[in-house]
Amino acid sequence: MYIHQLPQWPKFTWDENVLSALLGNVRYLQGRLLGKMEGIGFELQNEASLQTLTEDVLKSSEIEGEILNPDQVRSSIARKLGMEVASLVPSDRNVDGVVEMMLDATQRYRNELSEERLFGWHSALFPTGRSSMYKIIVGNWRDNDKNDPMQVVSGAMGKEKVHYQAPDSDILSSEMKAFLVWFNNYNKIDPVLKAGIAHLWFVTIHPFDDGNGRIARAITDMQLARADGSAQRFYSMSAQIRLERNKYYEVLEITQKGTVDITEWLYWFLDCFGRALSATDQTLSKVLFKARFWEYLNKATLNDRHKLLLNKLLDGFDGKLNSSKWAKIAKCSQDTAGRDIQALLNQNILIKEEAGGRSTSYVLNEQPGKNE
Secondary structure: OOHHHOOOOOOOEOOHHHHHHHHHHHHHHHHHHHHHHHOOOHHHHHHHHHHHHHHHHHHHHHHOOOOOOHHHHHHHHHHHHOOOOOOOOOOOHHHHHHHHHHHHHHHOOOOOOOHHHHHHHHHHHOOOOEEOOEEOOOOOOOOHHHHOOOEEEEOOOOOOEEEEEOOOHHHHHHHHHHHHHHHHOOOOOOHHHHHHHHHHHHHHHOOOOOOHHHHHHHHHHHHHHHHHOOOOOOOOHHHHHHHOHHHHHHHHHHHHOOOOEOHHHHHHHHHHHHHHHHOHHHHHHHHHHHHHHHHHHOOOOOOHHHHHHHHHHHHHOOOOEOHHHHHHHHOOOHHHHHHHHHHHHHOOOEEEOOOOOOOOOEEEOOOOOOOO
16 A cells, blocks of 8 residues: 555655654754855846756756756756856757746745646656657646556566556545645645655655656655745755665655655755755855856967856866867867867966876866966
8 A cells, every 4th residue: 555545645644753853964064054155145046046956856856867968958948047258159949948946946935836837847858749759748747547556667578666656646636636725835844854844755656657756856846945935046956866765765765655744855855954954154265266267268268169168167077187188179170179178277377197008188277377
């Protein structure tokens, strides 16, 4: 028997004594982070938020096994938020769809969540009406004739393991109405706890043919934005869940096969949230380093190709940078790439990597003014 088949469903209970210390700690970390970010200035806040939103979209998709292009995601977010950011690239419509859902959830977090809004998110996720090769119902709840029972299954054909079976489609409308009434109404539950409950409740109903995990995480982010009282995003719950994906699925399965006492799920959720908050120190360090680096580069002699490649290095370059990659990305000749790189070496902005190989590779000099 699954949790949604219990007569007490969805009257969740939890042990406040078990959760209180952990909840107090994450609320402290949350407040400290927001206070720290307020002190770094508007431009750096925007840069940190852009990095966090990009990470959130990428990692939420990765959890489902879908790998998106980081440059496309970053560019799509920047364009939709009206940010003036260097090195924007065109983005595919599937990338734009995921970004639109995430931004609608986090930037308009005060607005009510409705069936139509969820249908819009789902349509944005699946602009072709297909999930991979398969045609699915888009912009509506899954349907009785095709998808009952809706099961979460793993394993090879003939050796499948059923991890979970969702409610039948003929009761989805009433199940979702109950969820939306609860989500939109004020109650005395701590807003962070409410995010954990909302995630579990939605993914347990599993109302769509596909995309339930990504939409559950968007709902979680929406509720966490309400908890923050801010559309600015400085931590990524999805990135942390991606790191803990196996444990996430394990706790979720145990909970969905358990009772309406969801203490174990909420304990894991708060613990994971705390680690997501702590991980933002890396994001902040990266943003501050980038700001200091560009402040130094105000005195440097740079062309547009330099700025393009330096931005890519500062945002996290995939692999090693050599003259061939420079020529390909900057769309210039190998000779021009060599001159560009030499100009940056002369200005102490790039340095050669110590490791040898067939071709020399280059990295940013993290202290470009030190040897002047």
